[in-house]
Amino acid sequence: SYELTQPPSVSVSPGQSARITCSGDALPKRYAYWYQQRSGQAPVLVMYEDNKRPSGIPERFSGSSSGTMATLTISGTQVEDEADYYCYSTDSSGDRRVFGGGTKLTVL
Amino acid sequence: EVQMVESGGGLVQPGGSLRLSCATSGFSFSSYWMSWVRQAPGKGLEWVANIKQDGSEIYYVDSVKGRFTISRDTGKSSLYLQMNRLRVEDTAVYYCARGGNWWDQWGHGTLVTVPS
Numbered sequence: 001s002y003e004l005t006q007p008p009s010v011s012v013s014p015g016q017s018a019r020i021t022c023s024g025d026a027l028p029k030r031y032a033y034w035y036q037q038r039s040g041q042a043p044v045l046v047m048y049e050d051n052k053r054p055s056g057i058p059e060r061f062s063g064s065s066s067g068t069m070a071t072l073t074i075s076g077t078q079v080e081d082e083a084d085y086y087c088y089s090t091d092s093s094g095d096r097r098v099f100g101g102g103t104k105l106t107v108l
Numbered sequence: 109e110v111q112m113v114e115s116g117g118g119l120v121q122p123g124g125s126l127r128l129s130c131a132t133s134g135f136s137f138s139s140y141w142m143s144w145v146r147q148a149p150g151k152g153l154e155w156v157a158n159i160k161q162d163g164s165e166i167y168y169v170d171s172v173k174g175r176f177t178i179s180r181d182t183g184k185s186s187l188y189l190q191m192n193r194l195r196v197e198d199t200a201v202y203y204c205a206r207g208g209n210w211w212d213q214w215g216h217g218t219l220v221t222v223p224s
Binding site: 031033035037041042043044045048054086088090094097098099100101102 | 145152153154155169203209210211212213214215216217
């Protein structure tokens with residue numbers, strides 16, 4: 001079965017840049033998407049098709065993808081960015097829809 | 109404003125059934141694929157099922173095939189999930205989400221609990 005691998009946790013100080021990675025064999029062929037989930041809340045789309053930011057998402061959020069790794073970068077991280085972040089993509093056939101295991105971003 | 113409100117969750121014994129509903133407003137429901145995504149307590153996200161705009165295409169994750177049925181009612185702008193033969197491992201918050209292969213809007217979810 002297809003898997004997307006994320007680090008379980010990332011810590012950053014306020015104002016610094018946070019980078020969350022997502023590794024998957026099909027990422028050279030498939031887009032990556034990123035969801036932010038604050039504690040007790042529903043997921044929110046923060047990046048789609050590797051590097052497109054939905055309206056309403058702050059410019060400090062950016063995305064990139066190279067080879068088998070996609071990266072979500074938060075520049076000038078704020079305390080309010082503390083959340084779980086999930087990458088999402090499909091396998092090379094497009095049949096399997098898979099989330100990464102999630103990365104807990106701590107801002108301290 | 110897009111609104112998606114799930115209902116129908118609750119406590120159900122193993123082997124039982126439950127029907128989830130998602131009432132939507134603020135967008136053209138008939139123009140979008142729709143999906144259910146779930147999250148077990150303390151765990152990650154898992155796509156469950158999706159349905160095309162006219163219901164002509166439906167897909168499920170393997171673990172629910174033959175037990176769950178997704179459907180939609182365009183007149184009511186609503187999405188449904190009929191869950192039969194429920195298992196302990198189906199315990200999760202179930203989210204209604206707009207889209208088929210990725211999701212740009214989510215409801216707040218409804219909790220389904222199947223005790224062991």
